[in-house]
Structures are given as C-alpha cells and as structure tokens.
Amino acid sequence: MGRPAKTDVAATRNPGRTRERILSAALKEFAAKGFAGARVDAIASRADINKRMLYHYFGDKEGLFKAVLRRKISERQAWAEASSGEPTETLPFWFEAACKDADWVRMLEWEALQNSGQKLIDDKERRATVARGLERIRQRQARGQISSEFDPRDVMLAMRSLTWFPVAFPQLTEMIMGKSVFDPKFQRERAAFLKKFAVAFQPANVQRVKIHFAK
Amino acid sequence: MGRPAKTDVAATRNPGRTRERILSAALKEFAAKGFAGARVDAIASRADINKRMLYHYFGDKEGLFKAVLRRKISERQAWAEASSGEPTETLPFWFEAACKDADWVRMLEWEALQNSGQKLIDDKERRATVARGLERIRQRQARGQISSEFDPRDVMLAMRSLTWFPVAFPQLTEMIMGKSVFDPKFQRERAAFLKKFAVAFQPANVQRVKIHFAK
C-alpha cells in the first residue's frame, strides 16, 4: 500500500508565505461563496499550494474560516479607531470604507446568516471595540457634535445601517438607485447624500444653523 | 434491473398540497442555510414528501430556490403597497415588518451574496414595485410629509437601510444594543427611536415645529 511520492518539491520553503497565501485565497473564496459554498480545493489551487497544507495549518475548513474572520477582525479593529469628528464627515467616510472593503462586509453577512445565536468568533475583543466606539459617540455628544437626545447605541446602529446596507444588498441598491454600488458616480452621490442627511444626528440648534446657511 | 417498488401510497393524492408543503419547507431550509448549505433531503423530509416529487415539480434544486424566491416576492409585492403616510409612521412599520418576516430579509440576503451581477429573478416586476414605491415618496414630498431636498431614491434606500439592517445583521445588532433583535423589548425601543429619528426625512419647517412641541 505504498504511494509513489516522487516529488517536485518547490526549491525553497516558506511557511509564513504559504500561510499568508492560504488566508488571502480563503478570504476571497469565502467572501465570494460563503462557508458552505466555498470549496477547499478551490482555495488550495487559488493559493497555489497543496491542499494538505491547508489542513496542516488550520485543521479543517471551519478552522480556516475562523482564522480568516479573525484576521479581518483584527485588521478592521485598528482601522475603526481612526474615526471621529462631525457626523457629516464620518458617515461618508464609513460608507466609502464599506465600498472599498466589500469583502469585509460580506464576511460579516455570511456570519450573520450562518450563525444562529452561538458565541461569535473573537466575541470579547469585538464587544470591546464596540464599547470604545460608543464612548467616542458619547464624547461627541458632550462636544455638541451629536444630539444628546439619542442613545449612543441607537446612533451607532443607525450609522452602521446607513453606511453598510448598500454594500450588503447591492442588488436592492441597484434596483432603487439605478446604478451599481461599485459605480464611482453612485458612490460620490451617495456620499453627498449622507453628508447632507447626517445633520439628523446633530443637535437641533446646530441643525437650524445649518439649514439657515443652506437657504 | 427491476426495482421492487411495492408501495404504501398515501390513500389520497393532492398535488396542490404537496407543492405547497415543498415550498414552505424549502423556504425554511433556504432561509436558514442558504442555497449551498440547504440539503434537498432535509427539505424533502421536512415537507414529509418523497424527494422525487421535488424534482417532479421544480426540476432541480436551483429551480426550487427560484420558485421559493418568486413566491415570496409576489407575496411581499402586494404587502408593499399597503404603506403610506408620515415617515414617523412608516419607519417603525417597516422595521416591525422586517422583524416579523426575517425569513424574507434573509432570502434577499442570500440572494445578495450569491448573485454576482447576473439578472435577478422576477427582475421586471420588482423594478416596477420599486418604481411605484418611489412614486409614493414623490407624492408625500408634494404633500409636505417628506422633504423635497432629497432625491426619492436616496430616501427609499435610507429607509430600507434603517429598517432592515438590524434583521440582516443580528449579531452586530446584539453587540451594539446588548439585546437580541428578536427581543420584544429591543423591537419596541428601536421602533421608538425610528419614530423620533424619522423627522430627519421631513421638511425643515415641520421639523422645527416638532422640536418645539417636544421641548
């Protein structure tokens, strides 16, 4: 029961590079097809590595999926801190970020659909990031940039909704807007709308000033 | 190559009922697991019909998926017409509708993730429904219920975003709000927020009146 096993091994080895190749190929495959739809063989050939290595590094398909998510999460985490200021700035900013990294939105969408109430990957870290985000909103409320009429959590959810929905539902967006989400023209126009609409989050007196300026 | 085929056929036949059972079982399975994740055998046993019937009526798995979507679309279509009036009423209304029919939101979410720019199922009818929705928004703008500052399409997309996002991303919602999307308490509170927030869509003078009343 011996196997042939005469090999044309790649001249040099490079565990780091192999791991990296697998992860980035897996992100593409999972973002495109989801967990159930993704094919391990497709990931392997996309990464141009032997399928066996994938099991070597990540145990199984699910382990790989989790690793991909985890990596993206930590990547985004650092990124998330980089925003502050007026809603008229942050809304377009987050919208553009979602457009640029649609794979990230899609990964969370797959997560949303797959997961039925179990514990999430990196739950703790993610909650901590959310908590820091809420804190920043509170600060902006204190500074008068955001209305104190609203619960910070409501504000965060509303902002996420407005900025991510078009990327999460590109087919509905295209139907409503008549343009692809990835059309630069749509992105510019939507950013402009969000900038205008963002006054909804500001305190009433600031709103009135803005409205008077505008007229 | 004969098969045994001694059968315990159900006493009565009922094509309509069988079709219906398959469709409703398939909706549950597809909404829960998506196209790739759904199992034809699971649908058959859930519907308590022979798997063969599923192929008899719908050709193949994809045909069944399309049939399920199509059915839900026409169901929702009629429903969609039933809304009009102030944004302070429609936003909570649509949010509650999304919560009640999470399967529908999930189906569109699966569609969003699967579909990469190909033609959609029932594309024409859906666009027509969107067009009618936009027309209703224009009417409300004319009546002064919605600000004419905004493009109706921007308004529709923003409203969809605000009302559907929590159902589409329950895990993020739970992280931000600390409550499950399906917790009645969350639903009440969110409806209240949306009602308050809806003034953002109203004309500036109406907003000012509301703000003065509130204070």
Place this chain on the structure above:
DNA sequence: GCTTTAAGTAACTTAATGGTTACTTAATCT
C-alpha cells in the same frame, strides 16, 4: 555532521448529496 522537526507532495478514501431509474397507482379524459 547527524538527528529531529516541520514543510511539502501526490494519491487515496469515504461520506454526503444531488439527481435518476424503474416502477405503482390514483385521478382524469374520452
């Protein structure tokens, strides 16, 4: 330099799963 460890390869196995074959029988049509 020699041993051990870990990266790498190719072929293989096995369970799951979409779809089919071959048949039976209730309902419908003429």
Place this chain on the structure above:
DNA sequence: AGATTAAGTAACCATTAAGTTACTTAAAGC
C-alpha cells in the same frame, strides 16, 4: 369502462468534495 396522464414511492447511482495516508525533503537544533 378503458386508456392515458400525472402523482407518488423506494432503491439506486455518480459525483463531488472534505479529509487522510504515506511518503519526501528542506531547515532547525544539537
């Protein structure tokens, strides 16, 4: 009433795809 059609059943099959086995060889440790 007899023929035809369509609903229904059970067993089967082919393929796909996750995961393994059995091996090779480059690099790290001593």
